Amino acid sequence: MSHVTPDAAPAKLPPLFADWFARRGWSPRRHQLEMVAAAQAGSHALLVAPTGGGKTLAGFLPSLIDLAERGPKPESGPGSGVHTLYLSPLKALTTDVERNLMTPIREIGLNIHVESRTGDTKQSKRQRQRDFPPDILLTTPEQLALFCAWEGARAYFADLKCVVLDEVHAIWSGKRGDLLSLGLARLQQFSPGMRRVGLSATIDDPDLIRDWLAPHEAPPPLGEGDREAVEGDLPPHQASPGPLPPLGGELVRLVKGDPGAQAVVDVLVSEGRVPWSGHTGQHAIPEVYAAIQRSNLALIFVNTRWQSEFVFQQLWAINDDNLPIGLHHGSLAPEQRRKVEAAMARGDLRAVVCTSTLDLGIDWGDVDLVIQMAAPKGSSRLVQRIGRANHRLDEPSRALLVPASRFELLECQAAREAVAENAFDWEPMHTGTLDTLAQHVMGLACSEPFTMEALFEEVTSCGPYRELTYETLEEVVDFVATGGYALRTYDRFARIVRDREGRWKVRNQLVAQRHRMNVGAIVTAGTLNLKVAQRRGGGASKRLVGGRKIGEAEEWYFEPLTPGDTFVFAGQVWAFQGITGMDALVTHAQDKDPKIPSWGGSQFPLSTSLADRVRTMVEDRDHWRVLPPDVQEWLELQEQRSLIPRADSMLIETFPRGSRHFLVAYPFEGRLAHTTLCMLLTRRLDRLGVGPLGFVVTDYSLAIWSILPMDELDFDALFQPDMLGDDLEAWLEESFMMKRTFRNCALVSGLIERRQPGAEKTGRQVTFSTDLIYDVLRRHQPDHLLLKTARADAASGLLDVARLGQLLMRIQGKLRHAALTRASPFCVPVLVQIGRERVGGGAAEMILDESAEALIAEVLDDAEPGAEPGAEPELAA
Secondary structure: OEEEHHHHEOOOHHHHHHHHHOOOOOOOOHHHHHHHHHHHOOOEEEEEOOOOOOOHHHHHHHHHHHHHHOOOOOOOOOOOOOEEEEOOOOOOHHHHHHHHHHHHHHHHHHHHHHHHOOOOOOOHHHHHHHHOOOOOEOOOOHHHHHHHHOHHHHHHHOOOOOOEOOOOHHOOOOHHHHHHHHHHHHHHHOOOEEEEEEEEEEOOHHHHHHHHHOOOOOOOOOOHHHHHHOOOOOOOOOOOOOOOOOHHHEEEEEEEEOOOOEEEEEEHHHHHHHOOOOOOHHHHHHHHHHHHHOOOOOEEEEHHHHHHHHHHHHHHHHOOOOOOOEEEEEEHHHHHHHHHHHHHHOOOEEEEEOOOHHOOOOOOOOOEEEEEOOOOOOOOHHHHHOOOOOOOOOOOOOEEEOOOOHHHHHHHHHHHHHHOOOOOOOOOOOOOOOHHHHHHHHHHHOOOOOOOOHHHHOOOHHHHHOOOOOOHHHHHHHHHOOHHHHHHOHHHOOOOEOOOOOOOEEOOOHHHHHOOOHHHHHHOEEEEEEEEEEEEEEEHHEEEEEEEEEEEEHHHHOOOOOOOOOEEEOOOOEEEEEEEEEEEEEEEEEOOOOEEOOOOOOOOOOHHHHHHHHHHHHHHHHHHHHOOOOHHHHHHHHHHHHHOOOOOOOOEEEEEEEEEEEHHHHOOOOOHHHHHHHHHHHHHOOOOOOOEEEEEEEOOOOEEEOOOOOOOOOOHHHHOOOHHOHHHHHHHOOOHHHHHHHHHHHHHHHOOEEEOOOEEEEHHHHHHHHHHHHHHHHHOOOOHHHHHHHHHHHHHHHHHHHHHHHHHOOOOOHHHHHHHHOHHHHHHHHHOOOOOOOOOOOOOOOOOOOOOHHHHHHHHHHOOOOOOOOOOEEEOO
C-alpha cells in the first residue's frame, strides 16, 4: 500500500469567498480549506467525507477561486477552453450538481460558465459546447470516452486544470472505472499539469482509491533480449518487465472530513414478528405506509426493479389518504424519471420508491427518512442510501430497515452495526480489462495517430494497467487492427491501419463514426421500447403502431408473452399486444390482476464483509440478545434440532423429505457463489450415482435434492477446491454462459457494434453475430484475446469464482454435518424456493411446490417423522 500523506495545512479563503460564507452564516469546514491548500500545492487529492459535509463544494472550491482570479475569459486561444471537468457515474447527479453549483456562482457574482453534458443532452447544445467550451463542464465517464475519440480533443482540453471525480467508490473497480482511468491518462497527456480530485463518502481502504487515482510512471518497454529472458515466467497479462515503480498513491493527498452526526437506524419488526422466509417485505407494507405518513419525504429503496414495481403497487393499494407517491428506476423513460426528480425538488411528493438510480450523492433537500425494503446487501450501499436523508452533516439521518425474513433480520442488524462503526465493504484489487483497453485504443486512433511506444507509456500510467506487458498491448492493438488471427481475413474487422510514419490511425471516417456511436462499458440486455399502442388505418389495413413511450424492458421478457397477457410496469397493469421493430406495444389492461406479476432486474450480491458479520453473529449466543424474541427462539430451535453454524466452518444438513433426500449447506456467500457451487456439486453428485434432481439458493444457504440419500457421503472430498478445475471447465463447455459473456466483451471491445448509422441491431441480431464468431474462435483460435477476457469476466462476475475459491479453502477440514430426520428451522427460507430453479442430471426433473406455512408446521411438529419423539440428530464433526 502507498504511504498515507499527512493532511494538508488549512488555507485561507480569498475575501470574496470568505464574505460569501459569512453572509450565509457558515464557516468553511476544515476539509474544504485543506482541499484549497492541496490545490495551491498542485497536488492530486482524495476527499473522504460524510454526506452533508459540503464535499462537492470542497471539490469545486479551488476551481471557483482560480476562475474568479482569472479575469475575463478570452474568446479563443490559450485560456479559452474547459478549466474543470466534473465526472459523475449518474446523469441525475450531474444535473443536481449543476443546480447546486450555480448557487455560490450567482450569489458571489462570479463570471463563470457552467454546463452539463450527458447522453440526454440535445445535439445543438453539444455542438455549442464544442465551439464555445464552458469553464466547468459536468458530464459522465461515457462522455469522456467520447471526448477521447474526438478529432481535436488535444486542443479542446489543452487548458484543463482539474478533473473532479464524484462518488469515485461507485465506479473505480469495474469496466467503467477502467475506461475512466484510461480517459484520465489521455487528459493528462493533453494537459500535463492537470490535477485529479476524487470525492467519496464510503471508502474502506482509501489507499486503493489513491493508487487507482494517481498517474503512474510507466515502466520502459522491453527489448528483444529482455523479452526472451522473462518469457514463460508468468502468463502474458500478469507478466511484469522488471521491478515495478513505486505505487502512485503517495502522489494523491488524502483529506478526511470530520465525522457527522451518528445516523439513527432502526429495524422494523412488523407486529413484533419476523417472517421465516420471503424477499419483498410485503408483510410490513402497512407499517411502511404509516412511516411515510409521519415523514415529510421518504425514499423507499429496494434492490431490484421488479421489487420497486411491486412495493409501489402495494403502497398504492392501501393509500387511502391519496398521498403523492412516485416511482423511480432505470427502465423508466428519461422524461418520466426527470418528472419525478422535479416533483421531489419542488416538495410535491411524500414518498418515492426507487432503486440504485437515487442512491448516490443527490441532495433532495426535504428527505427526512430513508426506508430500505429487504436487506441492504452491503454496508457501503446502506450508508450511501442513509445519506440521502437530511443531507446535513450536523443532523442525524433517519433510516428504517425492513427485513423480509429472519436471515435478512440478521443481515439488517449486521449492517446496522457496521454503519454505527463506520465500517464499509471491502474492495478487492482490480486489474484492467482488455476489452475495455481495446475500445480505448480504437478511440485514440479516431482522435489522432499514435505510436506503440507512446501508447504503452500512456496506458501503463493507469493504475489498473500498470502491470500490462508490451506483448499484451501488441495483442490488443492487433485485435483492433484485424480482429485477431482467426478473423483477419474478414475486412469488416480491420478498423485501424498504419500510416507512412508507422503510426496507427482509424481506417476511415465511417469506422470512426461507428465507434463514437458505441462508446462506453455498460452493456445491458437487448431492450425494447414500451409504447402505448394506437390503431392506424381502416378496414383491412388497420394496424397497431407505437404511440407514447412509457419506458424500456429487456427483450427476453417479452418472448414468452402472447397478445392479451398482462403485466405490471411503471406502477400500472398493461396488456401486451405485440412487437413491431424495437417497440413492444401495450394497452391499458381491463383486468387489474396481472397474469405475469413480475419482471426481471439485477440483484446485488451480498458483500463479503457483511457476510462475515452475519456468520459471526449467528455463532455468538451473547449477540442474540439484540435480536427480536421470535428470532432468538428460531436460533434456539435450530440449536436444538440441528447445529448452529460456526463463523470459521460450514454446516451441512441432510434429511429425507417425501420420496426425496436433501442436502442443505450454509456458506453465507451470496447467490452468485452459491449457484456456481451448486452447479459443480450436482455434477459430482451425478458421477457418484446419487441422482441429483435440482437445487435452489439464497444469499445464505443452498439446497440440493436427490433420489438417493446423501448422509454417508465423504463431504470433505465432495467440497474439495479441485472442483474449480475440471468440473468448472466441463460445465462452461456445456453452458451458454460463456457465449453470453463473450457477447458482452465483443460489444465493449467494439468487435460487434449495436448502433450503426441509421440503424440499431436488436438483441437477437447481436447475439446471432457474436455466437457465430464465438464458435469460429473456439475452433480456430482458442487463445483469442476476447475468449480469455470473457473467461475472466465470467469468473469474476457471473460465477464469483474467486469468492467461491476462498470459501472452499476456508472450510477445508472444518465441515460440520448434521444427519437429520426432517428439515431444520434454518432450512425453511431455501426450501420454499423449490420449483423456481432446476438443474438436469442423470435423473428426471422434479418440481416441489411447497407453501411456507406447511413447511413451518412440519418443522415445528414435535414428533419427528419416522423417529422417536425428542430424538437427537446424528452429528458428525
